[in-house]
Amino acid sequence: MMVTPLNVSDTDEFDNVLTDMGIFIDLHKVILVFDKGYWYYKRFKELTGKGIRFIVPMKKGARYQVLSQERTKKYSDYIVELNDTAGINFRLVVIHTNKGDLEYLTNIFDMNPLQIKFCYDMRWDMEIFNKELKSNLKITHLISENLNGVLIQIFSTLIAYLLIALFRITHNSLLPVLEIKRLLRYYGTYGVKKVRELSPKSITIS
Template identity: 30%
Template sequence: MTQLNNKTVLRKITQVFYGSYFNKIVDKYDGDYKTQHFYTRSHAIAMIYQQFSGTDSLRLLSCKAIHSSKIKQLMGAPSFSQLSRKNANRSSKIFEEMYYHLVDVAKAKLGLKIWNQQFNNIKIIDGTIVQIAASLAPKLEYKNGKAGIKVTTLYDFNRSIPAKINITPAKTNDRKCLEELFDDPQALYLFDKGYFKYKLYDKLTREGRRFITRQINNAHTKIVEEYETCSETLKDRKIWLGKSDKRAENQYREIIFYDEKNEEFKILTNDFVTPAEQVVELYKLRWSIEIFFKWIKQNLKIKKWLGYNENAIKIQIYSALIAYILLRLLHLELSPKISITLLRGLLQMNLLEHEDTITILSG
């Protein structure tokens, strides 16, 4: 590898794949077992290049690698069939573990976005479905000729990163996608009414985990006590949830408010201490995960698939999230005056330029 190529922007971004930690993951999952060409490191670099360069297909990715000496020296010159085969068969666990390793790195380096001193550990849970043509992924079909993958995400609001994800077929019930996402007893969890379940609420309450969620419109409730509020449009009360024969184990707090369009919203929580107005404002923070999903779909490559079995799809999703965290870390390192979206655009245009280029352009 020439000294110049060793100092490209792409090499700088992907330097995490040259460390001992990545080598250990590859060995753990036999990533290079019987591999004579296109090793796991090259595969990972290819997937990150695909994310940042905006390359839409395996064939185009292979073509770029074959005809660019700089790309070839970083990731080899994989053929279309090699890329397709490795996406289908090389364990997605390699990419999953690298993603979680980078999450830990990001947690250590990124500063906390403190909502206030009382709430410096807010986690948001939500899921999004990324669709695939059912004819291409028949095993992932879930309704009316549609196929897809559901990505359920634990979003760390205070660091603005996806801290954990569960990737499942789209037909998986929302409530079954929550395994291991409630990982911190000190956190406040925000989630939408799609996860409505008395057993979940009671489990979280028994474990001392605070949550705020949206109450379903037709929930059966019995008022135990009403609290005073500072506004006539805000109701705050303690309730029993469910009918007497199918009642939740615990009493909960229901807060009702109206938006600027006079639409009624009901919030359910096991937090009886935080003022009602503040509970409403906390719940509204849940929209930050919607913004994150929108950004990922608009700026990275998880709409056009490079492979259609579950392993290939997982590799692409984890690669997109790895790219996002690498971008956040680069943004932090450069401390630029530009937005992360503009930085991503600069990367796309300068991946094969000298690494100093991005520092100069980002200010």
């Protein structure tokens, strides 16, 4: 996680994020998965030169030369050279679906096209998690402009989310996060047994 000033765009902070990540993990052992907002030919060239693997959705209108191709009913797999990255080969993976084609640009050559799609789809797990935090735990508004204050709010929210998740697992509850949050807010000083007595219809815990 990285906190940046409001007037700094995410794409401008890409290199700083990589630097921070490199402190904790070996970037050569992971796959970077990001959206088209970070599309930058020079960036792709630099990542490839450093041996860092990535997957990004193909940008509409991107210019490239096809060097080789393989086509099946499920996918098309191309080796391409982007116009602004002469001398470096990339891979364009196109997954054919009933709703249209899904296109990905990557510098990974030792995974099949469906694995490339699977890796990118995993990115949505984080998107869903972020959406759940924002919508259920109200982290859309920062109460502090100080870095430490922002970090405290974010980590407090994460702790609250984990406690709610633990509550759901421990009590085998299928209640949504908002409902559990409401119950804990109003009945937090009571035990689970007392909550059942006070609100038997609004909570189902086995």
